[in-house]
Structure formats: C-alpha cells, structure tokens
Amino acid sequence: MERIQLDRLTKQFGEEIAVEDVTLEIEDGEFLVLVGPSGCGKSTTLRMIAGLETPTAGNIYIDGDHMNYRVPQNRDIAMVFQSYALYPHMTVRENVRFGLEEEAGYTADEMDERVVEVAEDLGIEAYLERKPADLSGGQQQRVALGRAIIREPSVFLMDEPLANLDAKLRTQMRTELQRLQADLDVTTVYVTHNQVEAMTMGDRIAVLNDGQLQQVGDPMTLYHEPANQFVAGFIGEPSMNFVSGHRSNGKIVGDHIEYPLDDRLASAVDETDGGEVVVGIRPEAIDIRRADDGSTSGPHEFRMTVRVIETHGDRNVITLAPASESADHEVLQVVTDGTFIVDAGETVVVTADPDAVHIFDGMTGEALC
Ligand code: ATP
Helix, strand or coil, X not given: CEEEEEEEEEEEECCEEEEEEEEEEEECCCEEEEECCCCCCHHHHHHHHHCCCCCXXXXXXXXXXXCCCCCHHHCCEEEEECCCCCCCCCCHHHHHHHHHHCCCCCCHHHHHHHHHHHHHHHCCHHHCCCCHHHCCHHHHHHHHHHHHHCCCCCEEEEECCCCCCCHHHHHHHHHHHHHHHHHHCCEEEXXXXXXXXXXXXXXXXXXXXXXXXXXXXXXXXXXHCCCEHHHHHHCCXXXXXXXXXXXXXXXXXXXXXXXXXXXXXXXHHHCCCCCEEEEEECHHHEEEEECCCCCCCCCCEEEEEXXXXXXXXXXXXXXXXXXXXXXXXXXXXXXXXXXXXXXXXXXXXXXXCHHHCEEXXXXXCEECC
16 A cells, blocks of 8 residues: 655746656555755655645645645654754753654653653663763764654655764664664655665665656666666666667677677667667676686677776776777776786776676667666
8 A cells, every 4th residue: 555645746946846747656664765866856855745845736645645735743754854953952851752742642651651662762761861962973863763753653754864974873874774664664755865875775766866756666676677877877886887889780889899789789779769879887797807818809808908996895996998098088897806906007808798788778868678
C-alpha cells in the first residue's frame, strides 16, 4: 500500500521552476531517498510533503487524504533537518519531551517514560540533563531524532540530517538511522546530495535533476540499468566514463577510441536517428594490464598512457589518456585493486567486456542498452 503519493507535483518560485511534474508513490514502511545535485529541487519536494511550501500545481496524498492545504501539524509527519533545530535553553530531556507536548492525550508521567525509552533507543540517556551546546554534533543529531520519533509519526521527512557530521560519524549514523527506521517501520523520505548515502540507505532512490524526476528504482537497478546518461553519471563513484562517438563500419568511432559492436550494442545504436551515441563504461568494469607483459591485443583492447594514480589502500583509481603523444586530455578512469601499481607515463592495455558497455543516445541522453 502506498503511504505517500505525489501526483504531477510542481513548484514555481517566480520564473524559476524548482520542481516540475513529479509523480512518485512511496510505499508504507519504505525508506525512499531523494537524491540529486544542489538546486535540483529535493528540499522543495520534501518541504511540500511537510506542508512548509504549497504546491503551484499537482497533488500530495498521505494515506489517500489530500494534503495540499493541510497545515504541517495535521499531517502526522516529523521532520529532521541538517541544522538539528534544538532549543538551546532546554536540556536534552526537555528538547525530546517537546516533541510530545504538542500532542494530545499524554499524561506528564507517560511523557517522561517515553522520553527515557526514546533516549535509550538512541543511546543518549546519559546526556538527558545536558544542554545541546554541551553535546557533540552526532549527539545533537540523536536528540533531534529523538524529538521526531517520540511522536510516533506515520512519516519521517529528513533533509540532509547527517551533512554536518564528520565522515566517520556519518557512516556510523547511517547504519543507526537504517536500524531505527527498520525497527520503527516508519515510511521515510530522506533527502541527500550524496549518492553513496543514497545507495547505502535507500530501499529505493528517486533521482532528481533540474526539478525533474529522472528515475526511481532500487540501488542495484539504478547502478546497472540507469535510464539516462545523467543517472549513469550521478550514481557510482568514481563516475561512469563517457566517450562520444558515432557508428562506422560495425564500430563506434570516437576521438581516440574505436569499439567493435556486437549484436546487443549494434541494435542499441540502431535506435538512434543518426548513429550519434555516448558510450558509458564504469571504472570498475574495465580491466587493465601492463603493456609490457607480452600478451597480444584483442579487438576490445586499447593502449593508453597512465596520467595519474590515486592510491586508496584497498583500491587504486587510475586516470588514463590516449596513448598518442599529441592527445593531452584524460579520457578514462579505471578502478583496480590496491596491488596493481603503475607509474605515471607508463603504457597500459585496457579492456572492456562488451556486456559491461552502456550506450546512450547522443542527442537525448536516453539509455539504449
Ligand atoms: P540543495 O541540495 O542545494 O539544498 P535542493 O536540491 O534541495 O538543493 P531546492 O532547495 O529544492 O534544491 O531548490 C530548488 C530550486 O528552487 C533552486 O534553484 C532554488 O534556488 C530555488 N528555490 C528554493 N526555495 C526558493 C524560494 N523560497 N524562493 C525562490 N527560489 C527558491
């Protein structure tokens, strides 16, 4: 059953269309991540669901009820922001309890009991008498979560809640948030610009660009079957490699690369108007070896020159340029395991299995295979 329905949702600020015609259904209990670059309309979408912005057009339903004109307090939602929004003069206990005080039907004792339960769930019971200023960022964020979950809302809305935390704490809080969401089984819409956060946390991910919904799907579908070049480039780190080319004699010919077409790739190129395509290959789908290891070249192999090698310990990211001396632009990034070491300037041979190759329409960016 869907808990939230967005039906052709649009928001315009003056001339600017922040959100355009977004249709999306979010299932009961689902963790849906709204992801996209800065300014793509994520927060505006979330704020419309919360009731903090009124849609210019389209409709919002929660549990089948029309929400467009309902005030935030009557939507049975709780929102958590990047900025925590805690009251500085109140203790942690008072801040968490505040989440319940607007709700009818609780006695003072019941509220106190709930505060302790929630504080235990979040591991903040030791700080109940402290003020927010005396807590770390991670602890403050837990308090903000406590204030949200104490009300047992039917929907959680979270806007970059981990953005102010350092990298290690962010990773830890990601896991905690997922556990909490699964335990509470609350439908959650989570906004982030961080694709790693989206991939690791979301049951499904909705990718926005320029106010428009690009694709909705589970993380693996977005990674393996991106609907267009934008999604392909946005999901995955380092980003998918793209090379523009056109069809010529059973091959795709780009500036420095010729790639033979098998049946699958050929029928994808057939779908374009004039054979102009963009070839996409993930850095982790490319094999690389030294050019001096004695083996012969196959049809899908290219000689390239190493420009930069970034070591990460467990893996290396190698940036390659065409082998020809004249070419100075970098065209491919390759991820290898940490044991493959080469020097800048060395020649290598790279191979990409045709099954790992994506083809995008050169005009529209739409994925063809
Ligand atoms: P970020 O990740 O940077 O927060 P976002 O994807 O959440 O970005 P929004 O905050 O939804 O993007 O903004 C979408 C567009 O709408 C932006 O171009 C922004 O400048 C514009 N916008 C948002 N709020 C307003 C407002 N109150 N008045 C005018 N324009 C606005």
